[in-house]
Amino acid sequence: GNSVTQMEGPVTLSEEAFLTINCTYTATGYPSLFWYVQYPGEGLQLLLKATKADDKGSNKGFEATYRKETTSFHLEKGSVQVSDSAVYFCALSLPNTDKLIFGTGTRLQVFP
Amino acid sequence: GAGVSQSPSNKVTEKGKDVELRCDPISGHTALYWYRQSLGQGLEFLIYFQGNSAPDKSGLPSDRFSAERTGGSVSTLTIQRTQQEDSAVYLCASSLEPSGTQYFGPGTRLLVL
Numbered sequence: 397g398n399s400v401t402q403m404e405g406p407v408t409l410s411e412e413a414f415l416t417i418n419c420t421y422t423a424t425g426y427p428s429l430f431w432y433v434q435y436p437g438e439g440l441q442l443l444l445k446a447t448k449a450d451d452k453g454s455n456k457g458f459e460a461t462y463r464k465e466t467t468s469f470h471l472e473k474g475s476v477q478v479s480d481s482a483v484y485f486c487a488l489s490l491p492n493t494d495k496l497i498f499g500t501g502t503r504l505q506v507f508p
Numbered sequence: 509g510a511g512v513s514q515s516p517s518n519k520v521t522e523k524g525k526d527v528e529l530r531c532d533p534i535s536g537h538t539a540l541y542w543y544r545q546s547l548g549q550g551l552e553f554l555i556y557f558q559g560n561s562a563p564d565k566s567g568l569p570s571d572r573f574s575a576e577r578t579g580g581s582v583s584t585l586t587i588q589r590t591q592q593e594d595s596a597v598y599l600c601a602s603s604l605e606p607s608g609t610q611y612f613g614p615g616t617r618l619l620v621l
Contacts, residue, residue: 428607439512440599440612485551494606495541495564498551 398423402486402499409476409506417471417502419460419486427488429453429462429469430496435482443471443484476506512613514600520619521590529585529616533602540583541603541610542575546596554598557583558606590620 402419409415421427431443431453444453449464458473469486486499513532521527533540542554553567557577568574572590577583587594597617601610 432612439614440601442609442611445609487551489607491607493564494539494558494603495553495556495567496543496551496610497553498543500550 398427398488398490398497400486400488400497400499402484402502405483405501405503407502407504409504411478411506411508412475413506415471415473415476415480415504417484417486417504419469419471419499421467421469421486421488423467423488423490425490427490429460430487430489431458431460431469431471432485432487432498433482434485434501440485476504478506478508480504481506512600512602512611514598514613514616516616517614518617518619520621522621523592524589526586526588527590527618529587529598529618531583531585531600531602531613533581533583533600534604534611535581537602537604537611538580539603539606539608539610540577541601542583542585543599543601544596545599545615548593549596551599554585587618590618592620594618595620 428447430445432440433443444455446453446462452461483501485501487496515530540557556564572588575585597615599615600613603610
């Protein structure tokens with residue numbers, strides 16, 4: 397079946413540290429891949445996306461590259477801030493279905 | 509409105525009662541989705557409406573769950589004879605077109621006692 401696996405949290409970092417949150421997927425066909433973020437007390441927001449292999453999505457200093465050969469879409473940021481503290485969800489959607497299939501979410505805590 | 513709105517923001521009900529959850533999508537968005545976020549199951553798809561097409565109900569967990577979308581805009585998710593395992597945050601999202609970016613509402617937190 398189609399699924400998304402992401403690393404367990406929480407991930408705890410000091411400000412300005414390098415961030416990686418791993419995400420791998422299993423899908424029939426060629427999915428689009430997404431990272432959504434949920435800040436405390438707020439709704440889900442799209443952070444970035446990539447729709448085909450080798451595409452790189454980027455936003456707010458975050459990046460993720462669609463790797464078909466390793467079925468991965470790892471989220472990275474070179475220098476995290478306290479304001480990046482949130483829950484991050486990796487997700488996929490398949491052509492002609494449009495529904496999102498989410499990973500379990502990874503909580504990031506950044507301390508000053 | 510500026511974004512997707514949902515009401516109520518919180519709902520506490522007794523086991524066995526029916527509940528209705530409302531979603532107002534972004535004006536002009538043709539696609540509307542319901543998801544559920546619970547501790548045990550994470551974020552899971554429930555149902556999808558696109559224009560006048562028959563909805564994709566493949567994610568509804570039981571026949572106690574139903575949803576409708578009137579006039580291509582507002583949607584109502586109904587849960588009949590609620591059970592404690594229905595306790596979750598119910599999220600609505602809309603997109604301008606199929607396969608477009610989904611914009612999420614703040615959710616309705618449902619607690620079944």
